[in-house]
Amino acid sequence: MNISSSQISIGKLLAVLKGAAVLPLKTSSVGRLGRISGKLTLKNKGRLIVGRNVSFHAKPFPSSVTVERNAELIVGDNVFFNYGLDIGCTQSILIGSNTIIGPMVNIIDTNFHPVDMEDQSRGKSIVISDNVWVGRGAVILPGVTIGANSVIAAGSIVTRDIPSNVLAGGMPAKVIRELQITKEWIRRYN
Numbered sequence: 001m002n003i004s005s006s007q008i009s010i011g012k013l014l015a016v017l018k019g020a021a022v023l024p025l026k027t028s029s030v031g032r033l034g035r036i037s038g039k040l041t042l043k044n045k046g047r048l049i050v051g052r053n054v055s056f057h058a059k060p061f062p063s064s065v066t067v068e069r070n071a072e073l074i075v076g077d078n079v080f081f082n083y084g085l086d087i088g089c090t091q092s093i094l095i096g097s098n099t100i101i102g103p104m105v106n107i108i109d110t111n112f113h114p115v116d117m118e119d120q121s122r123g124k125s126i127v128i129s130d131n132v133w134v135g136r137g138a139v140i141l142p143g144v145t146i147g148a149n150s151v152i153a154a155g156s157i158v159t160r161d162i163p164s165n166v167l168a169g170g171m172p173a174k175v176i177r178e179l180q181i182t183k184e185w186i187r188r189y190n
């Protein structure tokens with residue numbers, strides 16, 4: 001038991017050191033105690049603002065975060081990104097504090113390709129509010145706002161706004177039920 005708890009703390013320490021080495025170079029601003037474990041590809045040609053105590057857990061599968069020129073990705077405090085993350089930010093993505101992003105989640109604020117000749121659509125901003133949990137394998141599509149405290153069930157495709165304090169899921173994601181969450185209740189990931 002002692003060995004495993006010391007391994008855990010060494011792992012965390014290494015993640016803090018990697019975060020301290022990489023995040024200040026790759027972000028426009030970062031709070032303290034940012035952590036990176038595994039392989040995270042961070043491309044920031046715009047504005048990437050990362051809050052305090054944000055963890056990128058990019059193993060066993062790597063993660064990728066791309067912020068294009070003139071785009072802005074803002075991440076709040078105490079956010080956990082699990083492995084296989086893929087964020088493509090061409091306009092604006094806001095991820096609130098105390099949010100958990102599950103494994104293999106994709107968040108893109110543009111479709112990247114036109115649907116047909118008449119499709120003039122550009123990117124549309126995404127807002128993932130405070131205290132949200134996005135389950136494994138969910139896809140958050142352009143223009144979506146997810147309200148505070150809500151949960152997106154595993155494998156969902158979120159094409160439209162989701163209100164606060166609900167469990168939503170499916171393809172496309174719909175409200176499944178309301179959640180009982182008080183103001184003080186904060187999601188914790190470890």
Ligand SMILES: CC(C)(COP(=O)(O)OP(=O)(O)OC[C@H]1O[C@@H](n2cnc3c(N)ncnc32)[C@H](O)[C@@H]1OP(=O)(O)O)[C@@H](O)C(=O)NCCC(=O)NCCS
Binds near residue numbers: 103134
């Ligand atoms: C949402 C979840 C947490 C289950 O929550 P729950 O409150 O126990 O929900 P239930 O299992 O009672 O299901 C409630 C309803 O939602 C539906 N539902 C549950 N998960 C769903 C999903 N992923 N997609 C679509 N519908 C889903 C159920 O079928 C059920 O529908 P019904 O009432 O018509 O039968 C779980 O299904 C899930 O998605 N977990 C994600 C885990 C994860 O990603 N972990 C990664 C670590 S961060």
